[in-house]
Amino acid sequence: MISTLDRIRKxxxxxxxxxxxxxLKRDLLNALPFWVGAVITGLVAVLYAKLFAWAExxxxxxxxxxxxxxxxxxxxxxxxxxxxxWLVNRYAPFARGSGIPQVTxxxxxxxxxxxxxxxxxLSLRIxxxxxxxSLVVVLGGGVVGREGPTIQISAAIFRQINRWLPGWYxxxxxxxxxxxxxxxxxxxxxxxxxxxxxxxxxxxxxxxxNFFKSxxxxxxxxxxxTALNLLGPYLYLGYPRxxxxxxxxxxxxxxxxxxxxxxxxxMGEVILYIMRRKERLTSGFRKxxxxxxxxxxxxxxxxxxxxxxxxxxxxxxxxxLFTDHKHLAWYVPLLRIIxxxxxxxxxxxxxxxxxxxxxxASIGAVVAGWMYLSDTATNLLVLCGMVGFLTGVTRSPFTSxxxxxxxxxxxxxxxxxxxxxxxxxxxSNLVNRHGFYDQLKTxxxxxxxxxxxxxxxxxxxxxxDKTIGGQSF
Numbered sequence: 171m172i173s174t175l176d177r178i179r180k181x182x183x184x185x186x187x188x189x190x191x192x193x194l195k196r197d198l199l200n201a202l203p204f205w206v207g208a209v210i211t212g213l214v215a216v217l218y219a220k221l222f223a224w225a226e227x228x229x230x231x232x233x234x235x236x237x238x239x240x241x242x243x244x245x246x247x248x249x250x251x252x253x254x255x256w257l258v259n260r261y262a263p264f265a266r267g268s269g270i271p272q273v274t275x276x277x278x279x280x281x282x283x284x285x286x287x288x289x290x291x292l293s294l295r296i297x298x299x300x301x302x303x304s305l306v307v308v309l310g311g312g313v314v315g316r317e318g319p320t321i322q323i324s325a326a327i328f329r330q331i332n333r334w335l336p337g338w339y340x341x342x343x344x345x346x347x348x349x350x351x352x353x354x355x356x357x358x359x360x361x362x363x364x365x366x367x368x369x370x371x372x373x374x375x376x377x378x379x380n381f382f383k384s385x386x387x388x389x390x391x392x393x394x395x396t397a398l399n400l401l402g403p404y405l406y407l408g409y410p411r412x413x414x415x416x417x418x419x420x421x422x423x424x425x426x427x428x429x430x431x432x433x434x435x436x437m438g439e440v441i442l443y444i445m446r447r448k449e450r451l452t453s454g455f456r457k458x459x460x461x462x463x464x465x466x467x468x469x470x471x472x473x474x475x476x477x478x479x480x481x482x483x484x485x486x487x488x489x490x491l492f493t494d495h496k497h498l499a500w501y502v503p504l505l506r507i508i509x510x511x512x513x514x515x516x517x518x519x520x521x522x523x524x525x526x527x528x529x530x531a532s533i534g535a536v537v538a539g540w541m542y543l544s545d546t547a548t549n550l551l552v553l554c555g556m557v558g559f560l561t562g563v564t565r566s567p568f569t570s571x572x573x574x575x576x577x578x579x580x581x582x583x584x585x586x587x588x589x590x591x592x593x594x595x596x597x598s599n600l601v602n603r604h605g606f607y608d609q610l611k612t613x614x615x616x617x618x619x620x621x622x623x624x625x626x627x628x629x630x631x632x633x634x635d636k637t638i639g640g641q642s643f
Contacts, residue, residue, distance in 0.1 A: 199339065203335060204328075204350055204389040204392075206331060207327055207328040207350070208388070211323075211324040211328070211358055212358045212395070212397045214297075214320075214323060215323075215358035215393070221301070221305055222305065225305045229308070229311050229480055233477055240473050243469040246311070247465040247469035248461070248465030249462075250307055251461040251513070252462050253306050254307035257302055258517060259457075259517060261299050265295075265300045268610075269300065269323070269521065270321055270607050271608075271610035272291040272322050272611075273321055274607065274608075274611045276288045280345040287618050292325050294330060296322065297323050301519075303518050304520045306518075307519065311472060312465075312513040312518070312520060313479070313480070313506070314510070314521055315521035315524030317521050317524055318522060319520065320359040321352045321355040322352075322355075325348050329348060332344055349370050350389040352370065353369055354389045354390050354392075355393070357393055358396065360573060361394065362577060365572045367390055406576075407577045408492060409578065410549040411549060412546055412580055413546055414544070415583070416547065419543075419550060423550070424590075426537050426554050427558045427589065427591075427593035427594045428597050430533050430562060431558050431559075431594030431597035432562070432601065435562045436601060439606075440511050442609055448460065460516065464516050468512050475505065476501070479509055482524035483527070484528065487528055490552045496538065496549075497536070497539030497548070499536075503529060510522055513525075526564075527559065527560055530555035531556050533555040533558075535551070537555075555590075557570045558570075558593070560574075562595075562597070567588070571587045
């Protein structure tokens with residue numbers, strides 16, 4: 171087997187050396203790691219999406235197995251959240267939560283001076299624990315998504331490929347590899363290549379278009395095509411009807427934008443507040459009890475109020491956009507906001523993209539129900555609610571707009587969606603000028619630096635102890 175691989179390698183090298191064009195050879199070597207990473211990312215994203223869907227299907231199966239089976243979640247949900255938290259806390263602390271703040275922190279640290287710290291945020295262990303923890307959590311009904319974890323997983327894949335390059339290989343920017351990996355992860359998770367590119371520009375780098383070249387574009391395209399060929403041509407949601415929309419609906423759109431932006435930023439602030447309070451817990455018993463209590467609260471709300479408390483919430487988006495059950499009860503948005511707060515605060519792995527979209531969709535559906543709007547007008551408000559809530563969480567209005575447009579092929583309402591995104595962003599800035607992801611990114615960087623400082627102090631202390639023990643004065 172080894173001899174066969176060696177012959178293949180030598181043959182490929184011979185063919186490559188046969189090229190006379192030095193520039194072509196250099197460009198090919200520079201692009202090859204991005205292409206390989208994109209293909210692997212597409213494959214992993216598809217597998218993860220399948221596993222995640224099966225886990226959510228398992229939740230529904232247990233819940234509806236019999237009239238009494240739903241009470242099993244009183245035990246199942248707390249246990250799953252506890253296991254999800256324990257896996258992260260024991261084996262990979264920086265696998266917790268969404269993954270997007272970890273990627274942005276890694277990009278900030280990807281300089282020669284701090285690059286050695288990136289391994290704590292992106293590694294093969296992170297990938298395994300991220301997948302396992304999030305699947306366990308969603309199986310128990312946790313309100314998490316797979317999109318944020320897919321982005322962290324993809325960035326970790328690209329980083330690992332960059333590390334495996336031999337010493338003679340042309341130097342490739344680690345930062346560019348991480349940015350392309352994250353963008354490719356989003357593109358393959360949502361099947362939204364343009365959204366992946368805009369996400370890289372707006373959320374990951376906060377810089378200008380001319381920074382990016384073919385590596386980012388080809389990485390996103392290849393990852394998206396890999397997922398597309400495995401899953402077939404599809405939209406993340408579908409083609410909702412959006413015809414015959416009245417002109418005056420723009421005022422209702424503005425109302426949805428304000429509500430969703432305020433609710434999303436408020437949810438983020440509550441999560442951050444709980445996380446700060448959790449840091450004061452020093453007892454191992456209290457740390458263990460916290461995810462159990464969060465899981466019990468999620469289970470009781472799902473059983474006693476509405477089972478739509480469970481899961482990522484994609485069913486809510488599909489129901490409000492494509493069925494006759496478009497108008498939701500007033501408490502559904504509250505459940506979809508409380509769910510991510512309880513799930514995310516435990517410290518287990520799981521994203522907030524899909525829960526944010528479902529929370530926004532429920533807000534749009536409730537407002538449309540209050541005003542007895544038509545089906546097409548309700549669809550518009552559902553999509554605007556999705557954009558507004560996601561913007562409130564990410565503070566990336568253009569990414570949110572483009573994602574929803576690509577998920578539903580709703581180019582004819584692009585102005586409504588962008589208006590919603592900009593208004594929601596303004597409202598969110600009134601709550602806190604620093605976005606949810608930005609605050610988490612800063613927290614992770616501070617945590618890494620603090621751990622490093624503590625390790626240095628511990629090493630210095632050990633050195634002093636050895637010196638005193640050897641009576642060297």
